[in-house]
Amino acid sequence: MLGDGAVGKTSLVKRYVDQTFSDSYIATIGANFKKKIINYDDRGITLKMLIGDLIGQQGYQQTQKANMRGAKGALILCDLTRPETRESIESYWIPLLKEVLGDAPSMIFLANKSDLVDMEDEELKSYRSELLSLSEKYNTKFFFTSAKTGDNVEHSFFDLGLLSLNQEPATYHSDELYHAKEDISSVEVLDLFKAQLYLELGGEEFVNPILQAQLPRAGIDVNNVPTVAQLEELNERIKEVELDFLGEKGANKYYFKRKSILTKLKG
Ligand code: G3D
């Protein structure tokens, strides 16, 4: 767990391992270690994860480096209410991690305390786009997390575990989906539709038959680039399917989320 002081490293580990959150802040001196077992049932893998929660105050480099040794990956946190903590990811934490682990460490960036900010806020939009370009630059991903509500906490450790095993995380998580980049191609839209179904239904084996049936009905052939009208038609058709197992309310919710993905389409 890396990141400046008070970004929420200790709280996030506590939330993940002990399922608790407390508001009293005691600065970590040195490092604390906790264990967690993760079962990747679909891959037949059980991972025993040792989580090192390090002192975040900059300057304690010897302590920090000593505790990074042997690590298989890192969650690097910043605090959504303090933009300067995001800047230290690149100016301080990545260089330090690379010194110890070599050029391409497994890492995921976390923007923590999402419960304290309004996600639609203009300032937040620029924060988000900074994070997006940071994660693209380092060929990884980021999550908005909250140790208080637990939002995306499981996803973060789950995916870091996979990266540490040199395994590709399975698919998008909801955060990336619904905060999709602007100006995406129609193929990317279709890919996100698929990812959304995957999330909602929990696996390829459920998603593929639905798409196999619905794509031709919307006139989509995966060998050709889909048109906007075809994607809109597909959205309608997926909604029909979802009505069956989600009911009106649930089906509508996802229908509008996909519609919002469609608005990101280039042109
Ligand atoms: P650190 O280990 O990175 O130094 P801590 O950070 O986990 O000790 O957290 C520092 C402060 O931020 C604590 O509050 C903690 O409760 C708060 N905090 C951590 N994560 C979150 C979060 O997701 N949401 C909110 N609202 N607060 C969070 P205090 O008030 O004791 O300083």
Ligand code: MG
């Ligand atoms: Mg701490």
